Amino acid sequence: MKQIGHPVEFELPDCFNKWKDTPYTVIRRSILFTQTEKCGEGIVADEDIKHGEFVIEYVGEVIDDKTCEERLWNMKHRGETNFYLCEINRDMVIDATYKGNKSRYINHSCCPNTEMQKWIIDGETRIGIFAMRDIKKGEHLTYDYQYECLPYSLPPLVFVPLTFVVLVQSNKFSRFVQFGADQDCHCGAAGCRQKLGVKPSKSKMSSDATLKLVACQVAVSSPTLKAVLFGNEAAIETWVTEYCSFYYPSDETVKNDTEIQSWWSEVKNEGHGDLRKEPWWPEMNTLADLTQACTIIIWIASAFHAAINFGQYLYAGYLSNRPTVSRRFMPKPGTKEYDELENNPDLAFLKTITAQFQALLGVSLIKGLSRHATNEIYLGQRDTAEWTTDDEPLAAFERFGKKLVEIGSRITERTNDSKLKNRVGPVKVPYTLLYPNTSDYSREGGLIGKGIPNNVLGPDTVYTESYKSHSWLKIFSYFGIIKRFDKYSKKHLVMFEDGDVEFLDLSKEDWELITL
Numbered sequence: 001m002k003q004i005g006h007p008v009e010f011e012l013p014d015c016f017n018k019w020k021d022t023p024y025t026v027i028r029r030s031i032l033f034t035q036t037e038k039c040g041e042g043i044v045a046d047e048d049i050k051h052g053e054f055v056i057e058y059v060g061e062v063i064d065d066k067t068c069e070e071r072l073w074n075m076k077h078r079g080e081t082n083f084y085l086c087e088i089n090r091d092m093v094i095d096a097t098y099k100g101n102k103s104r105y106i107n108h109s110c111c112p113n114t115e116m117q118k119w120i121i122d123g124e125t126r127i128g129i130f131a132m133r134d135i136k137k138g139e140h141l142t143y144d145y146q147y148e149c150l151p152y153s154l155p156p157l158v159f160v161p162l163t164f165v166v167l168v169q170s171n172k173f174s175r176f177v178q179f180g181a182d183q184d185c186h187c188g189a190a191g192c193r194q195k196l197g198v199k200p201s202k203s204k205m206s207s208d209a210t211l212k213l214v215a216c217q218v219a220v221s222s223p224t225l226k227a228v229l230f231g232n233e234a235a236i237e238t239w240v241t242e243y244c245s246f247y248y249p250s251d252e253t254v255k256n257d258t259e260i261q262s263w264w265s266e267v268k269n270e271g272h273g274d275l276r277k278e279p280w281w282p283e284m285n286t287l288a289d290l291t292q293a294c295t296i297i298i299w300i301a302s303a304f305h306a307a308i309n310f311g312q313y314l315y316a317g318y319l320s321n322r323p324t325v326s327r328r329f330m331p332k333p334g335t336k337e338y339d340e341l342e343n344n345p346d347l348a349f350l351k352t353i354t355a356q357f358q359a360l361l362g363v364s365l366i367k368g369l370s371r372h373a374t375n376e377i378y379l380g381q382r383d384t385a386e387w388t389t390d391d392e393p394l395a396a397f398e399r400f401g402k403k404l405v406e407i408g409s410r411i412t413e414r415t416n417d418s419k420l421k422n423r424v425g426p427v428k429v430p431y432t433l434l435y436p437n438t439s440d441y442s443r444e445g446g447l448i449g450k451g452i453p454n455n456v457l458g459p460d461t462v463y464t465e466s467y468k469s470h471s472w473l474k475i476f477s478y479f480g481i482i483k484r485f486d487k488y489s490k491k492h493l494v495m496f497e498d499g500d501v502e503f504l505d506l507s508k509e510d511w512e513l514i515t516l
């Protein structure tokens with residue numbers, strides 16, 4: 001008879017029964033049990049596994065939160081120290097204590113070589129374990145028990161044995177639960193967080209993995225975005241590639257460019273100092289590295305920002321549609337809130353309505369954030385015609401502008417297409433957020449709800465009263481450089497020679513502009 005803690009392999013919970021004979025058991029990688037020094041039993045790879053490959057599915061009984069809590073208490077009373085419960089969303093836990101497969105023996109590491117990915121397959125949530133890097137035969141397999149994984153929207157090849165319908169799910173988490181977050185971690189990784197229950201401080205996804213994920217998710221629902229990002233119409237990527245290859249004709253020129261190298265080192269070591277030792281950082285050794293990094297940065301600072309920022313007021317500015325304090329749970333019997341609901345339901349209801357001041361604050365904030373600057377420079381535009389005199393980049397930039405105008409026309413066409421019911425149906429919400437607005441030089445600004453500005457800050461914050469950022473100033477007897485202008489406080493951020501940084505109201509200071 002099997003003992004508790006040594007479940008029957010491949011005994012699948014009911015919801016997975018129909019997958020029992022599917023090829024996923026065949027395609028999974030070969031893995032073996034092993035005894036570890038400090039973490040009990042563990043799993044090692046029995047063959048080389050490539051980055052991104054599916055290793056095994058995390059299976060077990062699917063139980064709800066209440067059962068999970070009861071089981072945890074029982075295990076605590078029995079003095080168990082090994083826990084096998086993976087919470088996949090608010091009321092769904094996969095418990096591999098009594099039924100499961102080898103995946104239950106995979107230990108935690110703060111610097112893991114596999115990760116859990118959440119998939120919605122034919123309406124069922126399932127957890128796959130995938131290699132995060134190349135793994136050699138004999139290596140211990142580990143994943144981060146506290147990793148909050150984003151659900152995946154597009155299937156990686158190895159995990160698509162059947163006609164899967166994969167849906168995008170909201171940003172829910174999945175993580176390991178166990179009793180006492182203070183169990184010591186013996187993973188031995190350089191950046192070990194010391195306790196099994198401690199969450200990583202930041203998302204562990206690289207910016208390019210995040211980008212791809214977000215891009216894939218949005219592209220599924222937005223053919224327009226797909227047009228901007230992928231295929232021969234990857235406008236930003238094409239422009240960046242043409243521009244960079246003019247100034248950096250070979251990989252060597254990128255590798256030997258001290259400015260690029262020190263910029264990349266700053267991005268990695270200072271900008272993301274906490275993640276600088278992560279294995280996924282791209283090197284900056286080739287032209288392809290450079291164009292990839294620049295494409296991602298430009299995409300995030302321009303189109304991605306536009307798509308999520310400028311529609312906030314239009315979509316969420318009317319607080320009755322998005323009341324800020326209404327998100328309260330139904331009170332549980334026996335609580336003060338429940339008594340109130342029973343005795344004075346009107347008052348309980350009124351308490352969910354956003355107060356005047358809070359509503360005003362919310363609307364003002366959203367309105368401020370959603371405004372386009374009056375001197376906004378859109379993607380594909382330049383503030384001055386003299387930005388370069390080099391013919392090839394000028395021609396490439398023109399092609400980029402034309403492509404953006406074409407994309408704009410397609411967005412308008414789709415908005416007017418009566419066959420597309422979400423655009424012209426009863427609600428009539430034309431999609432304009434990714435309309436690049438490249439041909440618009442009216443400098444209209446305000447809550448126009450369309451247009452992809454060149455950068456996140458906008459020219460209002462970068463320039464002021466013709467003093468460009470990076471102008472040198474002499475303030476009293478100190479020298480400083482303008483870093484930027486904050487349009488709300490009307491103050492300039494000035495960095496002094498000794499590295500001190502201060503927001504100053506220049507109308508109140510004694511200063512002179514230094515021309516270099």
Ligand SMILES: C[S@@+](CC[C@H](N)C(=O)[O-])C[C@H]1O[C@@H](n2cnc3c(N)ncnc32)[C@H](O)[C@@H]1O
Nearest residue numbers: 039040041081082083104105107108185186187
């Ligand atoms: C899913 S099980 C992993 C298999 C387990 N080692 C076994 O022998 O059954 C999770 C349990 O393994 C132990 N464990 C896993 N990773 C560990 C780590 N990095 N440090 C200490 N204990 C760990 C903890 O007791 C945890 O509750």
Ligand SMILES: [Fe+2]
Nearest residue numbers: 110185187192
């Ligand atoms: Fe650790």
